[in-house]
Amino acid sequence: MLGKRTLWQNCLLALTLGVVLFFCLFPFIQILSTSLKHQFDWGNPSLIPIKLNLKAYQELLGLGKGAEVPIPETVKRLLDNPLLTKEAKEKILSRYRSTRDVFPFPRFFLNTFLLSVTAAGLSLLLAVFGAYAFSRLRFKGRSVIRRSILFVYMVGGVLLMVPLYQMSVKVGLAGTVWGSLFSLVLIYIIQTLPVSLYMLGNYFRTIPFALEEAAATDGCSRIQALFLIILPLSVPMLITVFVYCFMIAWNEFLFAFVFLKQYHDFHTLPLALQSLFVSKNAIWDRIMAASMLTLSPVILCFVFIMRNLTRGLTEGGVKE
């Protein structure tokens, strides 16, 4: 029968899927597993921790005592060595001190969150008006402008980084924290806008224009029709676009690194993770727990999108 798979084909399909899935998921599982392991367990290839260790999470989130890392016996013995100077002892000890002030995870989380939400919100707002104009208004050069926006993607981010930073230095933005943040938000908007415009524009085009005409005869201006009729009908797409922009900003490292490097208090999570990695706090369970926590909003976003991407919101309005 047409489209019916044989057992053999089914097995092959399942196997392929399994391999691909494993390939994608293994790093995540590894991160999760390591973040939950005790130090003695790190070298163990098993993914299941012998003894569950939630300390890293507690520390990062500021829960519990945020206590000192227990000093291993070997280190203790090392410290007992009377030959060691006081400074050297301090240096070794500080590796095991509470890291709360060294790696303020909630702060970085909040930084990233606020930055991403601002960028995504502004990008969405601009995309709404832009996409509406592209899909509904007739003006000279519309299609040329619409297509040329995608040129943003012609040049890779790395190439743009230096000129952009130079520009913002020349304008005087890079000199201050807020100026740098502003530049960064601007860059995120520019990076996400083309795709946002494209997605929203295509979605708007599926909404029958007759609905706006009906709204107009019902007494709506164009803007009112946009906000009272078009946008409520586009909620799933608005959410999708917002989440897309949010995630781009959330994960972005390169520009954040360039613009925010000198402002330690304003580091975003990707930056912070990177510096955590190379710092004296580079303890595996903590790095992995921080990575896991950084990933969590992204995963939540995906779940949210899948829940909300219901079709057929415009059904029943006009007769085909």
Next chain:
Amino acid sequence: MASLKLKNIHKRFGSVEVLHDINLEIKEGEFVVLVGPSGCGKSTTLRLIAGLEDITEGEVIINHNVVNLLEPQHRNIAMVFQNYALYPHKNVRENIIFGLKMAKVSRDIMDARLEKVAKMLELQDFLDRKPAQLSGGQRQRVAMGRAIVRDADVFLFDEPLSNLDAKLRHQMRSEIKRIHRAVQTTTLYVTHDQVEAMTMGDRIVVMKEGVIEQQGTPMEIYLKPSNTFVATFIGSPSMNLMDAKLFPEHVEIEGQRIHFKEKIQRPDFLLPKEGLPIKLGIRPDFFLDENFASRGGSLAKINYAKIDLIEPLGFDKELDVQVGTQSLKVRLDLRTTAKEGDTINLCFDMERAHFFDIKTDKNLFIHPPIRPQA
């Protein structure tokens, strides 16, 4: 309530002119039906009035004000769209009161009107449903409700019944008329269904390819069509048009002389020349079987019509007959006993017959021919 006037309206899409010099006047409270075949420009006319399309040339006048430059939302017009155009995310109640909300009508008045309209259209049980959960007929009524709930100056209906089954269509037809009688709002109603036009309009405007062919009461349109298009478009089955020649005392069809003296020699008619080729128009319903026709002064007769086909319709029968080489449709009552293959003599009232110019297709009694130069 308001009067509505279209003055020398032209509409072009690019270089294509779809409306040619439309002139139309609708008095306060009048119900005018705009009828014409698909693509003739009916929807375009409505959209011009509503302000959804720009006017290329001419003026739309509502209540003696030229509204050409007024945005749709400021024209105070309620429109029922050909495709309903209900707001899919709002339930029936919100759909209906949306216009009132935009007009900032007070809550009490809004509720009262909603209740009245919902009752009138029997929508009470559906108020909380979304359009997608309604049948076509129910959506239709919601679209209607959204228009009539408002205190609009003019109602524009664009084929609001086109998607309904016969029974519901019939029901809605009388419903709309009843609503109009109750609210008395100036109405322009578009349809391509001539039965709707005949039954609903105070006045009918017949349109073809962007030109108004005739306007008048349903009776005028039916009994005095001004050209062959109106004659055949209105009425079902449509009017027979036979090739004929016009003489001072008779009409000649297929070599038959048909006595027509009383009509041709009327003082308001002037025969331009003997043997003028015309189209003779007679509606199928106006024929009588000679055997059952009472002799009257103005009765004319076509002999030897050969019956090709008889189609019984219950209360009467429809016949396809052949006169010489020309075929006619004829509707006779049940008494006729003739069978397929028989010949029959057909009578008709000559006052019900029309002469159309063979070139211009115009009705010679409405557009009398130019007096021949002496």
